[in-house]
Amino acid sequence: MGANIKDVAKFAGVSPSTVSRVIHDNSRISQATKERVRNAMVELGYVPNAAASSLAGRTPRTLGLVLPNNPGELFKNPFFINAMRGISVYAQARGYFLLYSFSRDEEDEIQFIRNYINSGWVSGVILLAARKDDRCVDYLKLSDFPFVLIGHAADPLTTCWVDNDNFQAMYQVVTYLLEKGHRKIGFLGGPETFRVTQDRYNGYIQALKGRGFPLEEELVFMGDDFTEDSGMKGGKEILGSIMPDAIATTDDQLAFGLLKYMEENGIEGIAVTGFNNTVRGIYQRPGLTSVDVNADLLGERAAELLINLLETDESERQNLSPNHYFVETKLIPRETA
Amino acid sequence: MGANIKDVAKFAGVSPSTVSRVIHDNSRISQATKERVRNAMVELGYVPNAAASSLAGRTPRTLGLVLPNNPGELFKNPFFINAMRGISVYAQARGYFLLYSFSRDEEDEIQFIRNYINSGWVSGVILLAARKDDRCVDYLKLSDFPFVLIGHAADPLTTCWVDNDNFQAMYQVVTYLLEKGHRKIGFLGGPETFRVTQDRYNGYIQALKGRGFPLEEELVFMGDDFTEDSGMKGGKEILGSIMPDAIATTDDQLAFGLLKYMEENGIEGIAVTGFNNTVRGIYQRPGLTSVDVNADLLGERAAELLINLLETDESERQNLSPNHYFVETKLIPRETA
DNA sequence: ATATTTTGTGCAACCGTTTTCGCATTTGAA
DNA sequence: TTCAAATGCGAAAACGGTTGCACAAAATAT
Structure with missing residues (x-):
């Protein structure tokens, strides 16, 4: 593995804490120092260790996706792969990793979410297939864990969701x-x-x-x-x-x-x-x-909503606005009409 | 978040080190103690913190997937979604998480792989679309980072791969x-x-x-x-x-x-x-x-190969056998023939 | 000129787990 | 009965970042 924060610190002639603060663009660091540290980072090809970072209190920049495992549906309908792509495009731009898993049933999904949460590997969840009375939603709410839903939420005011109109x-x-x-x-x-x-x-x-x-x-x-x-x-x-x-x-x-x-x-x-x-x-x-239904954009919007949610302070999350997006659909005329 | 290793230790009346050893089924711990600790774990709903675990030296039980971002191909051909599902099914059974990302081009892919590796978030990579003279393959080899290829490897002896015959x-x-x-x-x-x-x-x-x-x-x-x-x-x-x-x-x-x-x-x-x-x-x-081409099974086999690779000692990896699998294809007769 | 605030940085504790080393205790051999 | 080896477990130092606190230097106010 590559250089760590100490190497960068030594190279730039500062302390590790300073490097850390440069990474997070802390305002207390002078421009001159920032520049010097950033140079050191590219020079050494430094990439922060995500495990250490999230262990030390930062939220892991990783989102967890929960997918249904319905073989027929998956290949008849390119919805999921496109939504996943949309999510990927957006998450990448904001510097987030993506975890995914196909689950056999609801029980399985809850298990996954539990693992996502307790492992500390993930900071938010996207549910790609909302059921009615979804136990996953209940579980996530109960755990007070950030998530968004693709599809209309049962409780649209207290849940984040994206959907078509x-x-x-x-x-x-x-x-x-x-x-x-x-x-x-x-x-x-x-x-x-x-x-x-x-x-x-x-x-x-x-x-x-x-x-x-x-x-x-x-x-x-x-x-x-x-x-x-x-x-x-x-x-x-x-x-x-x-x-x-x-x-x-x-x-x-x-x-x-x-x-x-x-x-x-x-x-x-x-x-x-x-x-x-x-x-x-x-x-x-x-x-x-x-x-x-524009699955791509649904995915992008879901990722956007979730990341925004994650990056607003815990105290202000209650009144995050907006807490949902509507995504345009597009009528595709063909021979049957 | 839930209980940590210290909570479990206290609950079971042992030290954290013992709990850790029970988790990894260390032979030096007596059956009686193991049982006691395991009870404590389920009692407290303990899930190990993956970040801490991988920080402390264990390989992160997470695989990184690299996918092409060719919109047309993705939806015309259910190959990728099925391969991803296959990988998910197998990885889940072995207790691994999965990271994925769609990349715009080869440059992008290398960037991802670099991040995967240096972030310490991932312990192995699966390439779902092998090109000829793939720079990703070169990069992974150069970095000496474990990976498998779906598709026939340019250098089939020193690369792990799965493919159809x-x-x-x-x-x-x-x-x-x-x-x-x-x-x-x-x-x-x-x-x-x-x-x-x-x-x-x-x-x-x-x-x-x-x-x-x-x-x-x-x-x-x-x-x-x-x-x-x-x-x-x-x-x-x-x-x-x-x-x-x-x-x-x-x-x-x-x-x-x-x-x-x-x-x-x-x-x-x-x-x-x-x-x-x-x-x-x-x-x-x-x-x-x-x-x-049985994408599902290709995915499963790729995951199997990679996880086996990861779980053999570094010293023995050179002569891992097998280093590839052939996956059966199935002719589907329809009207054109 | 002195007092106060602001700015810039380092020190050190901590996050949760792993693992080496070491110390008892038990077991088996001489 | 004595000694060596095996067994069972705990203490403590990592792993790589983050962040509250402290403190010096510089800027500003009095």
């Missing part, structure tokens, strides 16, 4: 469909209990209202989950009654199920939109019109 | 094509300078030879890179002369280019195979027959 996103989708000339527009969502479903549903309703179109309950269906099967079921329900000329779904998987149902039943000419811009939707024919 | 993989592809009744089989590869191209080309040759088929030079083309464009160019070259009835490519992107060329020129009935089992190949119609 799901209302706005769906509003935009429906408006787009209306402008395309569609009049009877259905809605196929995930479980009602999810915040994201609610938000998007509200966006759907408002977009219709805004243009003076009525909400027709028969054209609305909420699945039990986000699977293709639920999509097919939704197709059966919605297309069984009145025929809409477009259906906005809240997830590409649902859309795939819906398209499958339509194909199997020879139904054509209905516009379909999805959410998440998954790879399958991009490459299938016809390409699925979908909403890109 | 590319010879075998292509042998299998060609054999499959021959068994399907194809007789004139072409080869469309990436740059010749790449080891992987060579290996797969040799597999192609041997598979033909093995069954007594001649190698026809006009049916072989090596592109300048792994892009769709090169695939189209290859199609033009190979399909311009004698018509083969199948073409084995060394990369899905090349295969996509080839298929595109065929479509644009109205050429049909030629079997095509790819490599990497990318998402586009899975979802396009017709589905692309491709070789799954």
Whole structure:
């Protein structure tokens, strides 16, 4: 390993404490000394020992990421890798390291977080997949450990989080469909209990209202989950009654199920939109019109929020502002709408 | 933060040194004492402070991952996320943390590795994307820092690496094509300078030879890179002369280019195979027959190799065996072949 | 000219763990 | 019974930074 703080001190003709203060840009050190020490640092190729630094009281400049371990989801949806990249880009710029781990289940995740915290290896956590009633969130709050959530927090006032503006996103989708000339527009969502479903549903309703179109309950269906099967079921329900000329779904998987149902039943000419811009939707024919949730930027913003949180004094954290970010989505028109 | 080693010592009625020895299962501590201390540890929810531990001489149980930052590649090919998952699964089982970073370029990567090493935060490195004449490899060797490579090492004897058996993989592809009744089989590869191209080309040759088929030079083309464009160019070259009835490519992107060329020129009935089992190949119609390189397992094996390396004494590392693993590939037949 | 504040730096204790050395105590051999 | 070796554990010095405190020198106020 390279030079340590003593080597630098000796080289610059000062004491180790002075070097340390130069590293942290302490105002009590004169410019002349700072310059001399900094030269010594580059001269010797000095990199501070992170272990010693965090042991001695500084917060370790490392963030811990908690990822779900759902093999299918991981490769169908480039969300996670892109979010991780976004986080990496930002964290790098601020000089933070990143720890990650895929966990099998909630129990596993809590275990990880416990290890992150107690090992002293990590100063903050980013949760990349928020569940409803997430025990990880509870655990982190209970431990009073800094974290941010990607996704809408159950308690948005006392939690830091980043998310898309799901209302706005769906509003935009429906408006787009209306402008395309569609009049009877259905809605196929995930479980009602999810915040994201609610938000998007509200966006759907408002977009219709805004243009003076009525909400027709028969054209609305909420699945039990986000699977293709639920999509097919939704197709059966919605297309069984009145025929809409477009259906906005809240997830590409649902859309795939819906398209499958339509194909199997020879139904054509209905516009379909999805959410998440998954790879399958991009490459299938016809390409699925979908909403890109901008995972990259979600990641960057999450990292930004967390690092800002970490770098504000403990006493002021309560009223950190902002405690959340909304990230723009982008509608990607393709053949299905 | 939780309890420290002194708390545990007090609780168990021993000295901190004894607790430390129990943690590392030192043979000089009696079973009775070990039990008592271990009880104290669970009782107090003790997790060793990783910073202190690594400061005091232990190697930090953390591995650093170096990833390329090629946005397109990252989401078209689920290789990286799967490899990362594989690494995570194995590292977790052995009690290691994982650091990752996406780098813009080679310069950036070296910078990261330097930080990894000098910060004392990391005890070994996994390179997920090996280039030819990789400066990172040189740097790591020069620093005498433990690392493994995913991909074939330039110097396979003195480097630790994991890779697919590319010879075998292509042998299998060609054999499959021959068994399907194809007789004139072409080869469309990436740059010749790449080891992987060579290996797969040799597999192609041997598979033909093995069954007594001649190698026809006009049916072989090596592109300048792994892009769709090169695939189209290859199609033009190979399909311009004698018509083969199948073409084995060394990369899905090349295969996509080839298929595109065929479509644009109205050429049909030629079997095509790819490599990497990318998402586009899975979802396009017709589905692309491709070789799954088993990224998950590559990741696991890489982690295994590195951790084993780290846990053998410095003096014995020279003749660590094995210093590499071959990971099975899996041919995934779809419509194009 | 003296008193007071500000500025610049060093000393030394501390963070939590590891590990060498050393000292009892027990075990086994002579 | 005596001595050497093995066993079981504690004391204390690292590891590399950080930071409160002290203190001298310089700047400013009186």
